[in-house]
Amino acid sequence: MKRLISLTAFAIACFAFTAATVKIKGSDTLLPLAQKWAETFMKTKSGTSINVTGGGSGVGIAALIDGTTDIATASRKIKMDEKLKLQEAGKTYKEIVVAMDALSVIVNPKNTVSKLTREQLEGIFTGKYTNWKQVGGADLKIVAYSRESSSGTFEFFKEKVMSKKNFASSCLMMPATGAVVQSVSQTKGAIGYVGFAYTNSKVKDISVSYDQGKTFIAPSLQTAINKTYPIVRPLYFYYLTKVETQVKPFINFVLSAEGQKIVTAVGYVPLQK
């Protein structure tokens, strides 16, 4: 009898442990932030396990549809086609904005150009401008880096900066944000765009103008919060309503003052109350 009780208790404990595991998958932009949130949350809630992986917003939402993740992270809104797929799978979901992100345009530190208008950025990424001297820089070939089309960052940049125009075929598509930063840091004529949190001393942020060059704003936490920096976007969590009780404690933590402090610490823009 004792053995039976012990086995039952062990099984329940195993189940409880499994139930406490939350899987998070999706946006590469959100990856460092989600990892930090998970790390801090697991410290405060012993026995909770959170697995965080990237892959891109599209990959995260596909995993939500397939049922292989509990939370999909995305740097863009869920698409209508994805909503229809969730409907076909009999799944209802919830959308939560968890933070904001400023998108930084970065160049190699040796590049003399430090500010560009939206129109110039559009011209660079569409292939209209191929040399830095065309936008006030040195006589140096422009090497443009972009994220792949499955990336939410790609879609946001295309819509917000490029007026939905096509990227030039010469544009190099990178599989991850880290790869863009690394490539730009190693190539003198390079330019790319990444989430503000990914920038480091090996690359240089570009000040951007959305009023035909009257005012140029550099990306920073302050300019993003006071909404003067124009390239800011919301970051999302998507989860299925059937796992709400399982993921709610973590989401409450993310939205709490402590969770939003982490947002600032990692380099993202916290939600405004």
Add this chain to the structure above:
Amino acid sequence: MKKMIQMKRRDLLLPMITIIATIMMLFLVTQSKAQDNPLKEPQLSKEDSLGNEVEQVKSDVGLLKKVKISGYIQAQYQVADTAAAKSYAGGDFPSASDKRFLVRRGRIKAAYTGKLSQLVFQFDISEKGLSTKDAYFQFTEPFLEAFSLRAGVYNRPFGYEIPYSSSQRESPERGRMSQIIFPGERDLGASIVFNPPKTSRFNFIKLEVGMFNGTGIATDFDYKKDFIGHLALAKSIYDEKVKIGLGCSYYKGGWSQGTATYYQGITTLTNGTKAFVKNVGSVHAIANREYIGGDAQFSIETPIGITTFRGEYIMGTQPGTSSSSASPAAQPQGSATTTYSGTASGNIVIPANPADTTIHVSLPVTITATTTTPISDAYLRKFNGMYAYFIQNIKFLKTDLVVKYDWYDPNTEVAGADINTIGVTSANGKLGAADIKYTTLGLGLVYHWDNNVKIMAYYDMVTNEVTNVNNYKRDLPDNVFTLRLQYKF
């Protein structure tokens, strides 16, 4: 003596086993040493070794990811108004039954998807047997990644309903018109697809044009190849809350007539009856098959779920036979007739009894039966048809409410009581069952259990034109209720 030999054998067995075991051990040790020997193979660090293994696993997983096996089974129970009901909800009912279980579709699909290429096989397995559904490849050019070449057996690129998967469709079957003009949906051919990649702002455009046999999956029976083209535009607007799709299609082809006679156009006879005009052309002339169609889709997110409207209209000329307007898979033929002829090479026997009036013939007598199946004349009809769906998803119930309306008028030049055969001679062609218009109103509920399971309850209310042709002088009792369970993986 025997004992001694047995003893010797036992004595020998042990040393032999020992020797074999020793040799094996030595061999293993040598192998192990050879592997450990740093001079023969360089020692890898734990990290390098792990890295190599991870790379190997990644490579294997990458290959496996390219191959995808999927499929679904649709098992259903159906009840019709009467036994032997003629139906487009999964085929006619058996002559003595108004109820049936059937596996409507049992699909298994294997697809290999490379960076710019795809190879697909799909089969249907049910109580009717095994049949091919898809067998095609697609290759995308590497420069713009916008143009693809597709060839093999696959869905005809016409309209929206034909290529729309049966596993996703909210009603059990495609509309009557789709089933008649495109039986089996697929055809053999090759097409070019223009669909810019996601990185392009023109990604919302899809144009597909191709040449096909025109006979479905069956082997072609004539020299005429058919053109099919479809242009589709689809875009999400209002912050991904609304999706709109528009499309237009064109079909131009036909099949080689087996006779010189064809019937086209309608005339009114002196007695007021309408009949086909009989024309004489030439054998192997092409019976024109030409359709033009337009389709539209609209989805909007509402607080209770996504609301979808979907519709398609097709009109054109359809070559068929006197009894059917369906697109043929083989040279159309008429009903078989059998004639008998005999010879008696024996003698007539005079009966012994004069009262016996029966003629007695002695053997042998030879009777020969000759069956002939005449090649059908072509009947060219102007037709039109449409379908419209209204689908309201109720997300908290995981259920779709479905209303579908469709009609198919195989001959727009006649209607109702005009469809009559009285007084029609061989100088004209008779109108008949193949000229009757049908409308179908379908009501259904679709419950999405999870990623795999879907349950559908659907009722088709079928109405035919009331004509003056026998068996169609009233609306036939051919409504069908379908309860379907689908498992998809």
